[in-house]
Amino acid sequence: MLEGSPTPWSYVLIRLLFRFVLKIFYGTIVVEGLDLVPETGKPCIVCANHSNSLTDALLLVTSIPAKRRNMLRLTAKATQFGRRTLTSWLIESAGTVPIKRRKDNTDGKADNTDAMLKLMEALELGDAICLFPEGMSRFHPTIAPLKTGVARLVSDVLARNRNDPDFEVSVLTCSITYMHRQHFRSDVLVSFHPPMTFTPKNNPELLPPVDFDQIRSLTSEMQKIISAGTLDSPTWDLIRTAKLAARMYAPLGTFMTLGDYVRLIRQFLDAFKNAEQHTLPKDRGIEREGYLVLNTSDIFALQNDLKAYQDQLSHCGIKDDRIRRLLPRRTIFFRMLIRLLWSLCLFTISLPGLILWLPVFATTVYAVHSFKKTGPIFDTWDEIAQYKLIYGLISGLCVWFAAVALTWHIALVTVFLVPSLMWITLRWCEDAVSAFRAFTSLLRLLQVGKPTLKGMHEKRRELYNRVMDLATSSLGLPENPETHFALSGGKEKGRVRGSWDSRARYFSIKRRRKRDWNETLRLYDKVDYPVDDSE
Template sequence: MSTPPSTTDDRAPLLYRAIVALLRVAVWAFFRRVEVIGRRQIPAGGCGLVVSWHPNGLVDPGLVLTQFPRQIVFGARHGLFGYPLLGFVLRRLGTVPIYRAMDAGRRGGELDAAAAKAAREAARREANRRSLDALAAAIAAGSYAALFPEGISHDAPHLTEIKSGFARLYYRARQLRAAAGASPPVIVPVGLHYDRKQMFRSNALVAFHAPLELPPELDVTPAVDEDPEADKQRVRALTALVESTLREVVHATDDWALHDLMQRTRRMVRAERAALADADPGRTTIEERVLGFARVRAGYYALEQSHPEQVAALRRRVEEYDADLRALQLEDYDLDRGPSLLSPWLAILLVLQAIGVFLLLPPLIVVGYAVNLPTALLLRGIARLGAKLEKDEATIKLLVGLVLFPATWVAAGFGAAMVHEQLHAMYPALPRTPALAGVTLALLAALGGAIAVRYLRVAREVGRAVRVRLTRSRRWIAVQRLRIERRRLCEDILALAQGLELPGSVADDGRVLPG
């Protein structure tokens, strides 16, 4: 996995940096690759709000916390601070307790309906005010607060309803900064992108964007005695501005069917350009995939307004092409050439085996599977049972896995030590080193698990390569027909998109480049 070097603010408390370092290890273990772009656009000084959408549970704040170069302050439901360990961690991270209306005590039985409603409304306003003031004070002191304005995590390919609390927080922090004679806070939009968010060893992209440029009517510091109606209108306008910005930052689509078709179009055009250039498409980074998707999305919505009938016809053709390709269990680039049966990793394994490591590696992989497979299956079962939605699976796997796998390695070590003691009792000539045996097996279990994951990936790639080659030889006519249809589709799509200003640029071999 490629993860940027540590960027934790050196001015942050030592324990904060230690916790962030531990979270980086967790992120490193869960994701195969985390790519970060746009970090240079974050101001070196000042303070502000970091806003993003919320598609992946606690993984979202985990990525923001570990990749943002400044100290981050979060808000969390105040009830979470009551848990001993979690409360300790939240306090040391500088998390601000959030008091929600639903947390206020209710005495509806003692009051009539109207009085109870008024009391709850007053409690809600007071709770919101306390939460807003606490976070605003932290921001005004020079921190950044990470917020997910949707309020809840979800599985949709688009934003859910944006709440206005962040806008009120921004203006309250701006008031406090103005009172101290300091510059106003900034709003930094962040795009969080996952290729398969619920999958272990998947990829993620964190895209930091330039601070939001506010129009003159919003770039103001409200007076303390400002007219409430004017304040509400300004808050609503800022909420709408951030919502439209986030919609572009996260590349929101109307539904998953359209999202998947856009991904198919991206892969199709990429493969066709590579075929025309007689180039190997190779592996793409998640940054390139996200940028390529942004081009397709921008083109689709622009052309849907100007050429709705042509876009609808092209969409039907892409749907048919996609269905045929799925029926053959092929990808777009499989139409041009069969995948190599000898991947670089497999070649390395074969070379190592040829020079004698075959005596060590297979037993190590067996140890890795034997010790870690039951835990992995248990973790998958826990995630499926405990996750109400797909967005919860990664959170459960990450948090529970941080406990289960180390516990498994320790348990394996204890088991090895006990077995060693039994063997020593049976065979006194055997050196009595139970601690060494336990530590050795625990380390081998951890190392073997990591190698087993890599070995399983290589085995899957080889198996897929064999299947694709068999399909290409048996269904040659169908493959050629799809190649022709892909070329026609790409020609029609590119002709229709001629003249559009799209993000990024395209190289001759189909690679999508920034700029």
């Protein structure tokens, strides 16, 4: 086995630094399939969907343990190089290879011969390289058609090593799913899939002269695998509706991992996409394993009715769980009091730490507000998380250094006390915001009025029956999701095992317990997505 390139010191620094920063910015980062990652010394091309600019690369770098791969050689658009910015320095010092894009050149041409040569040489040393086959990052619900560069790179490196029939190169596909990619304390799922392995001996079809259909076939297979592991949708509305259907099927309180949750949404999303594309017969249901599968018209009607129901929920400022079980007004008032007192208590003890966080929040808000003005949503919003990470890191370090300098006589204490206080403050604030969000939701519940709530409750009951029909008859999901997801799987990250474990995690200083994977650090429930008329 090859040894791989030595790890640059700057790469080690970046990996350690941004592992810390990402765990602060995102509430939970769940990584699946680490055992599938080829070890250092085995040539490997890591390919993932690309929807969050530099943050995608940082997630991959920090998700793969150093004991598995000593480094992941990145690629980035050439326009990121040569700038006098921290981002440019980070990219260049980590051994990143610049990739030219046609859209960045006035003549519409891009020669990446040198870049491909460097990547092939890295593979021949046993390195892992990272490529995003979409060729660009954008704020959009669907994965763009993959370019053929990865498949052609596999073909070229096999051709260079055709005299060694056992030379092996792997393509490791990965799906990255953000619940809300640009929002503080939202959640991320990183899923690695079984690698595709190629050798000159076993894959002569990829050796010159190559039939380009083989290149297209490999690219198509990669797109299929990556797409199947994330929420790939033609519109934001379909994702929004699929999330509602998933939550109605497996209500709040269901003990399930983030991976279970994403795959559940994906199943409903596929059903709604198929209905829109008219892939099922309209005139009648079809039989599958003894079940009557709902026809396209029924699923399409359910999708539209769920959208209308979610619109009504958004208008009222409440979420489906409040309609599922209507509460007596006396109970609502009592819960409002408890939530408000708990929220005020947590906010009060958080005040000293919030003073330290204030410069960080102010800096990132101002930077992001200015950046949003530079372009349309699809071309700028994918970089918001990157801006928040970079500006949050810089301002956070400044706060830390300033606090230590002002308390120099006890610097040995404050150098550890300040970041510890900021972290525990963040944990308290998460619970405080959650409690206040529950308080405002209960308040809106009172404002809606009994007649409207009763009508929404009846509507929800009818929609729930139709969702369960779709889930159990067409999608083959179990009839008792709460029992099924609680018993399935082990103690993997993100899974809550029973009520005692749930309560223990609520008070954990390490990580907040998530009842709702759609939750962010907002005073309101985030269910809608921005709409860009240019897309």
